Amino acid sequence: MRLLEYQGKELFRQSGIKVPRSTLASSIEEAIKSGSEIGYPLIMKPQLRVGGRGKEGAILKCMTEADVANKFDDLLHTKIKGELPRGILLEQAIDIKEELYVSYFLNRSKRCYSIIASPEGGVEIESTKNKIVVDVPLKGISRETAYRIANELSYREVVKEPIANIILNLSKLVVEKEAELAEINPLVISTDESVIALDSKIIIDDNSLFRHPELIKYEYLSEQEFQARKNGFSFVELNGNIAIVGNGAGLVMSTLDMVSDEGGNAGAFLDFGGSATRDSIFQALKLIAGLSQIEVILINLFGGIVKTSLVAQAIFDGYKEGVISVPLFARISGSESDKAKEILREGRARMFDSVEDSIAAAIEAISPKEKKVHG
């Protein structure tokens, strides 16, 4: 779960990491009220689950209340990288003297947590050579190591202790909340020598959420994401018109790639997990039916243990009960596939023996319509 900036800053504040004064606003009225409390100039920052909003010119400085009134609605209703902001954070403008970078992350290849720190903040960390990487124990960083990193980040005594404390507090936060990433970019030193986290990027380990009821309030799920969670599916909504459904994340990803190679566009990724039952397939179809962009459903199921006749029955019922109305193409390998084909002999579903054939049929089912649009 990726937290929004303001949510991450709430955790920072709770952990004793200093952040600027700020308020989340979702209407002009709220924004103007907050503006008078924060004072001018202030910064407006759209709250998104994707990065790169600065480069997109979506972080705006407002000098006056009129400025906020003029720009707020536009910012709130403009998609950035395909995503609409979930509120605008209004934040006190800080006079910056130095910008640093600190992040605490799950180091996959080393199978531990590591800290990256750099005296060059505000840039993409991949592009800077001036950085140090320190591996830390699972239980958190030692005071000694935190001071050593602070020493590398600044030669000025006055800020060393606050920097070290921030690193220690960040470590405590990562351990307590089971974050996979907690990044402060930039960590700034203001002209009055305060050390402040100007931005936050925190990713919580989804699999640990059962131990963190206090974080559930930060979760935002669409109707489909909620349904997927309830049924134990993995689901990602995409922009195309072909829903790709299967058992196993790798298999569904692989199907996505093959569809894209053939010129198709996936509109949904749905992995209903290892053990397919009639009911789980039926629920998956129901979920897909709620997505307006979907024109075709493609099922890729590699069975073995799964009885494919059960899958066929779920599809048959899906049509009969009016849950799905779009054409469906399925590659279902496993036991009883002849029986499955028989169940689906009539109706709008077609079964194939190979993935390639089912993909070709799915793409062909969409193209006549596109031809009509062009011709």
Next chain:
Amino acid sequence: MDNFDLMKILVGTSSESDYENKQVIIQGITGSFGSTHTRLMKGYGTNISAGVTPGKGGMSFDGIPVFDNMKDAVETTGSKITGIFVPAPSFLSAGKEALACGIKLIVAIPEHVPVRDTIELFELAKENNAKIIGPNTPGVIIPGTMKIGIMPGQPFTKGTTVVLSRSGTLMYEVSYNLSKAGYGQRLCFGIGGDPINGTNLIEALDMIRHYDDVDSIVVVGEIGGDAEEQFAEYVIKVGYNKPVIAYIAGRSAPKEKKMGHAGAIVYGNYGSAESKFSSLQKAHIPVAKSPAEVPTLLRREIRR
């Protein structure tokens, strides 16, 4: 180099009386998941000597004695291998219990294990000179001999290729394609779909690269992390010269989205398919465009 001999642990050597018949314990044997797969594993030929479910000690499941705890199960059977089939929140305690009793190989099936739990158990396993396969893995199968995991038996045939896979169903799909083309498998090894793997691709290669009866390797990777990149570098470093083929899933997936597996996520260039392709290319490892293309590329490499 690691001196952990996986085959020796799983099947032993031909001079031993229990060759190909090593005892395996199943933790969580009476759960719906554990019981279903215990029957299937037993049917495939795995010697399941005991099961563990707290509170069910003294019971018998399908002729297999069930114990309350690992201590009793290990003391009674002397097994060095366990398959963990408990729900993810109980995984860490089940794993700790196994290690405390001298288990040398844990096959960790559960999905959704918190990553800190995996690291904690991994560190403990290292101290105990034991190995973990997974979590979030379909397990391991030696086709025709035994399997510890949740994979179906049908896609696999006995042979000389090793399949190392980060994905479950793709391991089945790729092995099925290999089997159809006449390339049986010596071992199929599920690395697991999580960001942290008890045994990573490099370590898995180390476990099998000295076997004479293995003549080729297929790596089934996916977006996220840099395991394939590290693997490619390692193949160059150790000069592994038998044919290696790769398949990488997820090249058309959007960035910063978790594609089903906890580990299948791209940040910037880190974890991208492009990064993996370029590393594999440097190691002269051909990458198949689809699972069906894997045997074609393998045939070409074997003939070279």
